[in-house]
Amino acid sequence: MKEKMSxxxxxxxxxxYRRIARQDMLRASETPHPDAFLKHAEARREIYAALGDYAGAHAPEDVVTHALELYRQLPFVTxxxxxxxxxxxxxxxxxxxxxxLVGLDPKTRREARSKRPKLAEVTSSEQPAGTQA
Known part of the structure; x- marks a missing residue:
């Protein structure tokens, strides 16, 4: 973080951000892919709520560290x-x-992004034993 946030x-x-996601949820039906748009907005809202809950019990620096860990766990779907x-x-x-929002150094985000698994790695690790992806 560039400047400390309270x-x-x-x-x-x-x-x-939660309010924006809520507005997007309400307008999902107006988009070319309403179900996907709704799920996307719900997923954003879920993360904002989870980070808000985490922030209620942890210092802002710890919330950033937690968010970076969540980011590292996301598979690439680009x-x-x-x-x-x-x-x-x-x-x-x-x-x-x-x-x-927190002014995270872009280099820190890039480093976390580089540690993210490929989607194939995640889906193959979720396959039951003895099956192929």
Whole structure:
């Protein structure tokens, strides 16, 4: 973070982002892929709420560290169709918005991004034993 943010500032920013996601949920039916758009907005709202809850019990620096860990766990879905993987893309978008909110150094975000698993790695690890992806 470039400048220290108070927990109150952090919560206020997350609340603002939650409102935007809520507005997007309401207008999902007007989009070319309403189900995907709705899931994307719900996923963003979920991340903002989770980070807000975490911020209620932790210092702002710890919230950033937690958000970076969540970001590292997201699989890459870049290059997929716009309406595919809306939950993953929503989580990614929400975390990247959060990093902008707190003024996270772009290099730190790039380093975290470089540690993210490929989608194939995640889906193959979720396959039951003895099956192929």
């Amino acid at each position: 927990t109150e500032q952090l919560l206020l920013g997350l609340k603002h 290059g997929s169709a716009e309406h595919e993987y809306p939950e993953v893309k929503g989580h990614e978008n929400a975390l990247e918005n959060f990093f902008l």
